[in-house]
Structure formats: C-alpha cells, structure tokens
Amino acid sequence: MALVEGNTQPESASQQPYVFKVVLLGSSSVGKSSLAFRLIKNDFKDILPTLGCAFFTQMMELDGSALKLEIWDTAGQEKYHSVCHLYFRGANAAILVYDIADKDSFHRAQNWWKELENEFQPEEIVVILVGNKTDLEDSREVTLEEGKAFAESKKLLFVETSAKLNYQVTEAFIAVARELLRREEQNGGQSRQRSPPVDLKETARARKVKCCQD
C-alpha cells in the first residue's frame, strides 16, 4: 500500500481522488490474485491460493481525474466465502473472473453474477466479466463468443485477458475505472472523498445476517 501511494501521489492536489471499491470474484485458481499482481507489480508468478482476502490499493489517472481503486482480492475457496461477503457490500465494481480453459469456472462466474444481482441494483455496481488465461488457448473450453454472449445478455463489460502474458489486464481495470467515472459524473461525484472505509450502516446489517458457512 505504501508502495502504491509512493509512486503515484495524487498529483492534482486541488482534487481529491475518487475512491472506488472493486472486488475480484470467481472460483479458485482462475487467476484473480494474478490479475491483481499483474496490475500492481506488473509481474507474474505462480502463487498459492489466497488466504481469506487480500486488500490492495492502486492509484490511477484517467482522463485527468485521479482514481484510487481499493481492490479486494477474494479467495475462490468455498470456506472463505462468508468472510468475503463482508467486503462485497458497498463495492462499486466487481470483476468476475473465470478460466477460459475451465468450463466449470465459467458457470461459477455466472453464479457469482446471480449473487451480485441479489445484493445490488444494476445501477449500483459496475460488473466486468473477465475470461482469464488466454495463454491456454489450446485447452480452451469457453469460447470467446460464449463469454461475450453472457456478458451482453446481462449488460456486463467483457474482456479476455492473460495475467501470465500481460494481455489486456490493465485494459480490463481501465475499462472498469472508465465506466465508474462515467457513472460518477452522472451522479455528481458522491465517491469523491478521502477514505470511505467500512460503511457503518452496512456493518450493522452484517451483524444480523448470519453466515454459517465454513
């Protein structure tokens, strides 16, 4: 975090950055952490499954506006879902990741979409569907068209990426950021605040919702 703030100070001091909360969702080992790692460190390595969730911040500048993305990288593993749900609330954007070489992960991504649909109004959240691992073209199980068709039917953004080959990763995040900015301008800049950590009302609600999964 220090690192990110170190290299991109909000240049326009007159203007506080927009702060957006972005969650990475998807089944395990589709490459959520790798996407985040590529974005933040511009590197790729084999990494172990995420424990719980990991939090990163990334500063961005887009069309003259400063943005701060607070990225929640969630574990794909079932056992951590309840903890991740906590951080899913209040999200401005969701990145639904699937592995193009794993049909099952595509179905899971669709299920994640349904969960989001239950929690959010369509205008509340920007959702992008990301088919990761285009480097595994040979063992592809989900075609580009299938992904696109699902995204279009639900009005989601869509992109195929490869965190390994650094193909369209930054583009995916920029697409999200651009859409967030566009909506923000329509709504008149509510997100422009220094740091909106936990929404206390949400916290109160979280108490009541008992998550009994493991």
Add this chain to the structure above:
Amino acid sequence: MTAPWPARSGTGLSWPHLLPLHQGHSGRQAGWRKLQALKLCLLPKPRAAEMEARGGACGGSAPAPEAPSDSARPFGVASDEEPSGGPGSQESCGPPRADEEVQGALPGPEEGAPTHLGVHELSGQTSLDKKYNRGTKDSGKPGKMSGTGDTSQRGDLPTPGPRDDEDVTAEGWRSRRKHVFVLSEAGKPIYSRYGNEEALSATMGVMMALVSFIQSGDNAIRSIYSDDRTLVFLQQGPLVLVAVSRTPQSAAQLRCELLGVHAQIVSVLTRAGVARVFERQRSYDLRRLLAGSERILDSLLDGAEREPGFLLGAVRCLPLPAPFRDSLGALLQRATAPSLAFSILAAGRHLVTAAQERAVLEDCRLDPADLHLLLNLVGASSAFRAGEVWAPVCLPRFNPDGFFYAYVSYLGDNTDYAICLVLLSTDREAFHALAGCKRIVEEGLQALGASRVLAGGGVGLPSYGVSAVGAPDLRHFLYKPFDVPDNYRQLPQFTSPEMEGPYASECERQRLFDLYYHLHGRLHSPSRPLRLIYHVAEKETLLAWVTPKFELYACFNPLVTKSGAIHAVTKLLRWVKREEDRLFIRYPPKYSTAPVRHGPNRTDSALENGL
C-alpha cells in the same frame, strides 16, 4: 505381551501391535488373517517377521486410553502416552535416575526389539550407525532425496500440479521417507503428502479397514512396527491420520506430527466446522473445503523436517539486541485497536517479538504449536507479498472451535527484509482498524531504522554461527531454556546456530536432525526417560541433556573426548547466559485494549465469530 496369534509360516510378515490390549484375542484369528492379507498392501516391502515388543514394556501405561485431552498437548513434545514424559515434570515425578546414563547401560526391555532402533550407547556405534548409514545410502536413491529436493523446490516455486502427478505405484513413491495420509471416517481420502489422494483411495480404504476392524473390538489401533517402517494411526474426531515413516522418529514423535497436521486442518476450518460437515454428511469430501490447503500441510510437514521448533515445542527467536527488541515491543503496544488479541512480528519462521492482550494472557498464553501453525499458514499463503491479507484463522490450542481474524501484512520494502506483521482480532469487521495499526508499526519501524538492523545477516536475517560460542569442538546445538522470567506465561523458545560446515548439505542436515530426533525420543521415552545421553555416532558425538533449567542437544566433532565435550558444554551454557537477552524474548510485551463490543476472551471468540 507376545502375539497370541500365530504367524503364517514363511510369509515373513510383521504384525501390528495394538495398544491398549485389554481384550482377549482368542477367536480373532480369522480376523487377523484378513488383516495379514491387508497388510501386504500396506507395507510396501514386508521384511522378516518381528513382533514389536515395545508395548509390553510400557505396559504400565498401556491401557491409557487415547484421552481427548491428548490433543491438547503441544505437538513438539513427544509425551503422548508416557506418565512422566514432560521435561518439566521429570525431576518431580520421574523415577529416580542417575544423572548420567552410563554408556553401555543395559538396554531397557523396550529396546530389545530389533525393529526399533535397538541402541544402547556402548554399541551405539554399530547398531545405530548401521541404521543411519542405511539412511544415507538410501539418500542416493531417487526416492528419498527427491522428497526433500521436491519440497525445497516447492518452497521456492509453488507450482500447482506436480505435487499430484507422482505415480503412487512407483518405487520412488514407496521409498519416500515419510508418508502422511488423512482420511475421513468413511474412508474418503483427504490428503496425502505425496501423490494424488484420489489414486490412493484403495490404500486409504485398507487403512480405514484396519482402523475400524480394531474399533469393532472396542479397541484402537495406535501403531504398527515393521522392520524398517513405523506406522502410526491417530483418530481425531471424524478424521483419521496415518503416518508411514522410515525415519528414526519414535511413534510418539510421529503422533505429535500427526496432531500437528490435524491442528493445521483445524486452523483453517475449526474443529467444530469439521465436525459439522461430517455430521451433515458422513461421506462428505473434505477436500472441497480444504482446497488449496494441501500445500499448507505440505509446508508444515517440510517444516517439521527442517525446523527443530516442531520437535522441541518451542519457537525460534530472531537474535536481536535487547533494546531494539524492546522498542519493537513498545511499538506493538502502541499500535493497538479494540478487539486486538495478539500482535506478532515475524521474519519467516523466526519470531521477532509478540505482544498479547492482558486479558487474553490471563486466559491463555500463545502456544508455540499455534504460533507454528499460524506462521506456516501465513508463510505458505503469502508468496504474494503485496497487499494486506484478512482471513479467519483458528488457533487450535487456544480455542479449537473459534476463529480469530488475522490481519497479515509484510512491512517495508520486502527486498530488504521480509518482516511480517500478524495481528489477531476477535472482530471480523476490524480490518480497517488493524490496517491503521499497521501504519503505526510501519512508521515506527522506519523511525527505528529497522531495515538497517534487520538486514544485518545474509538472507536479510541476523543469525549467528556456532563459532560465536568459541568452543571449537562444538558443531551445532539446540538450546531450549526453561528458566525464563515470567515463565508460565512465556512462549517456549529455543535457539540454535545456522547449519554450517559438515551440515551445510541437505542430506547431512537431515542426518543430524535424525540424530536429534532419536535423542529427543530417548530423553522423552515413555517407558524410560533419560536426563543425559552421551552418544558416540560414526561422524559426530552428541550430547543430550535435560535439566529443570534447560534442554540441550549438542553436536561435537567425532574425536571429542568426554571431558572435552563437557568443557564445551560449560562454555556454551556460559555463552547462552551472556547472550540470553539477545537470543530470547525475555519480557514479552503486553497491552490492554478497552473491551469494546467483543471482550476478547475464550468463549467469545468461539461461536460469535464462527463463520
């Protein structure tokens, strides 16, 4: 206690030995024949028939049932079934013994069995070393060393896949030094250290058959000894754990390791969580929940082979100047938030300092076994050292049924030094509060010039070589003090120098560890614990010594004389005394957090926070 059942002539099979044996065995012979057939599959290479008579020797404690409190023992301490095994309890309730066991003392009855390392110190040269020689020779075989080779590789580059690719029918798989299996009561494979669990379902089925067959007679299988392998069975709730080992570890030590594996599973899912899924569905495939945790278990087992902390039930501290450590402690005391229970600064598996909430401390101190599990979990999951991790973690010794919420973040530029901050909270919404604590710690570290102090050593860790002691005959040692101030609340700690010189290579290091394991097993033997062992091995001479003040394992060059060794030990003890402020955390910091909402206490952290 000899086997009441006859060995089938000419099969050359070994027999399982069962504890406790309080049931008659007549009329079971048909069953045993079946077992015999099963064992063929279990033991890859049946050797000459040998009935392990060891259980007979510990007859006094034999019927001791596998009490549930069993699981509450630190798994580094091999005192599973012995009445007076704990080093602390020895002088009070142990049988009267000479301070030094004279070389060539008659072997205890338990050592009569040739299957077990039948060592008596006088002839130690021959019998023990033959055994170890075989070990080293074996190391040339692809099977054995590929194990360790594999793991180090895995440590550096955890690639998914290869771990499961191993052919479980191959000789290489069979000749692994140690196998660990976890299965459910329904016989479903959950984890295998090597090879794919799926491919092993038949073998695991056999294991479960063994377990349930013995169970049907109101008994519990504990271990099987064959010529060169020890099989240990452990049942923990709905899980069955099995170790098949060619190492010189005693069954008690293996059992502790299995308890450790179980505890690591619990640390991810909680005991209640595991019980719940199996209550719902007996045939549940726990791998679904454990997905991704296999590598955490792998790294735990690797750690047990290379970190003496597991054996000693203690934590290794990073040697640091006392004032610097104190200021780090003060920093942790300053960076608190409501609901914070533990703050830990660690470098790899070395503890830098740890602070604990006062109220929590009243309740329970942080257990070294829990800390091992935690650091293993953190280490195994944070190959990706950017960002801040927030995850539910259970500390089984503290409370096996509840979660803490762990905030994990690496501090500083991790190319300099990889120091990791772990904060445990009872509040699952506390992420942002703890992120605030981290910022305080980070700023404090900068102000202290931590990177300069911590980056002193080679790999970014200040460590020391054995030459620092100034005893030329001494090659390596493990020292665990008992006389720390505030002892009952202290985290057990130990210190040891870097592995250098003759032990720099992986295979020699392994050999030294095997010797330590062996000596530890003898010191803490269930039937005849010892206080002092002077052991002349082929390539080195070792001394193991436990007193009310410390436990010490020292390794000397092979030509050392007894008086030379004693001289070196005296020197070592003096050196440790002089350096203890640097080597150990003498006064662990404490803090109080205002009891807001969740008063951090044992019961509270249980279900309230359960996912």
